[in-house]
Structure formats: C-alpha cells, structure tokens
Amino acid sequence: MSPHEPPDGLDTEDLALALEKFTGIFIRLASVEKMSFTTLGVLHTLAGRGPLRLSELKASEQVTQPAITQLVTRLERDGLVRRRPDPTDGRAVLVHLTPAGAQVVDKRRRDRVDRLTALTRRLSTPQRQAVAAALPALLEMAELGAQVLDEPPASSPPR
Amino acid sequence: MSPHEPPDGLDTEDLALALEKFTGIFIRLASVEKMSFTTLGVLHTLAGRGPLRLSELKASEQVTQPAITQLVTRLERDGLVRRRPDPTDGRAVLVHLTPAGAQVVDKRRRDRVDRLTALTRRLSTPQRQAVAAALPALLEMAELGAQVLDEPPASSPPR
DNA sequence: CAACTTAAATAAGTTACTGATATATTTGGA
DNA sequence: TCCAAATATATCAGTAACTTATTTAAGTTG
Numbered sequence: 001m002s003p004h005e006p007p008d009g010l011d012t013e014d015l016a017l018a019l020e021k022f023t024g025i026f027i028r029l030a031s032v033e034k035m036s037f038t039t040l041g042v043l044h045t046l047a048g049r050g051p052l053r054l055s056e057l058k059a060s061e062q063v064t065q066p067a068i069t070q071l072v073t074r075l076e077r078d079g080l081v082r083r084r085p086d087p088t089d090g091r092a093v094l095v096h097l098t099p100a101g102a103q104v105v106d107k108r109r110r111d112r113v114d115r116l117t118a119l120t121r122r123l124s125t126p127q128r129q130a131v132a133a134a135l136p137a138l139l140e141m142a143e144l145g146a147q148v149l150d151e152p153p154a155s156s157p158p159r
Numbered sequence: 160m161s162p163h164e165p166p167d168g169l170d171t172e173d174l175a176l177a178l179e180k181f182t183g184i185f186i187r188l189a190s191v192e193k194m195s196f197t198t199l200g201v202l203h204t205l206a207g208r209g210p211l212r213l214s215e216l217k218a219s220e221q222v223t224q225p226a227i228t229q230l231v232t233r234l235e236r237d238g239l240v241r242r243r244p245d246p247t248d249g250r251a252v253l254v255h256l257t258p259a260g261a262q263v264v265d266k267r268r269r270d271r272v273d274r275l276t277a278l279t280r281r282l283s284t285p286q287r288q289a290v291a292a293a294l295p296a297l298l299e300m301a302e303l304g305a306q307v308l309d310e311p312p313a314s315s316p317p318r
Numbered sequence: 319c320a321a322c323t324t325a326a327a328t329a330a331g332t333t334a335c336t337g338a339t340a341t342a343t344t345t346g347g348a
Numbered sequence: 349t350c351c352a353a354a355t356a357t358a359t360c361a362g363t364a365a366c367t368t369a370t371t372t373a374a375g376t377t378g
Contacts, residue, residue, distance in 0.1 A: 123299060127296035139177050140282060
C-alpha cells in the first residue's frame with residue numbers, strides 16, 4: 001500500500017509528519033532577536049564553515065546574489081561580519097564573522113541547548129536513550145540531504 | 160562538567176548540534192514555490208488544526224497582528240484561504256483553507272516524503288531502526304515544546 | 319588581447335513586514 | 349441599562365528585505 005516503507009520499520013510518512021512537527025517547534029526554540037531566517041542562516045553558516053565568499057553563501061541560503069550582497073552589507077553595518085578581499089581571486093570577497101557576530105550565534109545556541117535540556121528532562125529514560133541512539137543517523141541524513149540540495153531540482157528524475 | 164547531560168547518555172549539546180544541522184536541511188527539502196516561511200507556516204497550521212482565528216494564527220507564527228491580517232488577505236486573493244465570520248463572536252474571523260490551499264500543503268508534504276524516502280534508503284538498516292525508535296520521543300518533545308512556546312518568555316519562571 | 323566567463327555591486331521596483339491608530343463587537347460592572 | 353474597558357480585526361504610513369535587470373571589475377581562453 002504505502003511505497004514509503006522499507007522492510008525494517010521506518011515509515012517515511014510517519015517520519016515526515018513527526019519531523020514537520022518537531023522542526024516547526026525547534027526553529028522557534030531559540031531567541032530570534034529581530035533577525036530573519038536568512039540572516040540567521042548566514043551567521044550560522046559562517047560560524048560553522050568559516051569565512052566564505054558571497055557566492056558560497058548564496059548557494060547555502062537559496063536566495064539571489066543581490067540579496068546576499070545586501071544582507072552582508074546590513075550585517076557589516078551592524079558589526080556582525082566583515083568583508084575582506086580574497087587573496088586568491090581579486091573579484092571575490094570573503095565574509096568573516098566578527099566577535100560580535102559569533103556571540104549572536106553562541107547565544108542562540110546556548111538558548112537552544114537550555115530549552116532542549118528542559119524538554120529532555122521531561123522525557124522518560126528510554127525515550128532519551130532512543131533519541132541519543134538516533135543522533136548519528138540524523139547527522140548522516142543531514143549530510144546526505146545537503147548533497148541532494150546541491151543537485152538540480154528535477155521533478156521526475158529518470159531512473 | 161557539562162550541565163547538559165542527564166545520566167542516561169543524551170548530551171543536549173550534541174542533540175542541539177545534530178538538530179541544527181538536520182532541521183537546516185529538512186526545511187529546505189520541500190519545494191517552496193515562491194512562498195515565505197511565514198506563509199507556508201500559516202497554510203500548514205490551518206491544514207493541521209482546522210479553521211482558526213487570526214489571533215490564533217498570530218500566536219502560532221510569532222508575527223504581529225497586522226502582518227497576519229495582510230498575509231491572510233494575500234492568501235485569500237490567491238484563493239488559498241477564505242475568511243468567514245465566527246458564529247460565536249461577531250468581532251472574530253475564522254480562516255478556512257480552500258481546496259487549492261490544501262493542495263499546496265499536500266504537494267509539499269508529498270515532496271518531503273519523497274525526498275526523505277530517498278534519503279532513508281541510503282541509511283543502514285540499524286540506522287533506520289534507530290530513527291524509527293526515536294520518533295515517539297521526538298513527537299513527545301514537539302508537544303512539550305509547543306506548550307513551552309505558548310508560555311510567556313520569562314527568564315526565570317517561578318514554580 | 320579580444321571575447322567570454324565569473325564575482326560582486328548597483329538600480330529600480332515589489333512584497334512583506336513594523337508601530338501606531340481606528341473600527342467594531344463583546345464583556346462587566348455601576 | 350448603559351458606558352468604560354477589553355478584545356478582534358483592519359487600515360495607514362514607513363521601512364526592511366527581497367526580486368529582476370544591468371553594470372563594473374577581474375579572471376580565463378583561443
């Protein structure tokens with residue numbers, strides 16, 4: 001009946017439903033401090049991957065190139081990032097996180113950890129163990145997913 | 160050392176890190192069709208919880224009341240929702256999803272399920288089982304989290 | 319070294335937000 | 349009963365954050 005169930009008990013429809021609910025809550029767990037999702041995404045990406053070109057940020061945030069230029073301009077105005085020339089390519093610019101920018105990311109992360117801690121305290125021990133056991137698989141899926149998102153969005157990929 | 164590790168193996172810092180990566184990918188898995196996160200959030204909320212007042216939508220989306228009024232106006236213009244008077248309160252309006260609106264939500268959900276299926280196929284059987292075993296706990300956390308988000312954002316809530 | 323490509327910036331217009339305020343309805347006493 | 353306060357939504361004016369189209373500058377190639 002369902003084409004989404006491999007033979008080992010993970011129904012992808014259930015998974016999608018659970019993850020929809022969960023991510024909807026999770027992304028609201030951290031204090032948002034008047035910043036858009038895209039802005040926070042850029043700061044977070046820079047914190048995780050180090051200085052990047054505008055074109056690399058564009059790819060990771062799924063907006064147009066002028067939008068990134070303007071967003072970085074605003075972030076620079078607010079002292080959260082700095083533009084520096086790319087020594088290996090005179091056309092390019094490397095966007096660096098400033099200490100203030102790193103602090104924003106850290107604060108959000110601490111908030112999230114605090115709230116997650118509060119949530120997990122209310123789970124049963126087996127539930128906590130189940131979540132801990134699933135973490136490597138979730139990380140693996142995130143990595144696989146990142147690769148997929150770089151590929152073209154074909155509607156019906158011919159197999 | 161870490162205040163975030165209960166005695167049964169779930170380090171919340173690890174959890175937060177994994178979930179950050181995972182949700183960052185997950186929310187981009189579905190086709191976005193030129194709609195903002197907020198817009199999609201409203202459609203999804205209506206699909207999940209039935210007709211709601213503007214003020215209820217406002218609470219679930221964390222934007223100002225005029226933003227919701229305008230967003231619903233745009234959605235109504237595009238035929239995705241309809242406003243109808245609340246029979247129990249002459250001031251209020253109930254926002255209903257139209258069939259076209261429900262279709263948008265369904266398509267996104269199908270997209271997501273398809274992509275998740277592709278991802279989970281590349282996991283090992285134990286990994287899939289681990290994810291399946293964690294689903295109830297994730298749902299529980301989402302539910303607990305939803306309650307927390309409704310509460311006032313007090314820094315030190317008195318018990 | 320001209321033609322092409324790539325990286326980022328600029329320009330002009332649109333959309334989606336915000337705070338402040340207005341309108342209509344309900345609620346709760348005097 | 350009736351009026352003041354509270355509640356639910358709408359409107360208005362201004363700003364922020366995007367879009368497409370175009371421009372500028374620096375690399376790459378035959």
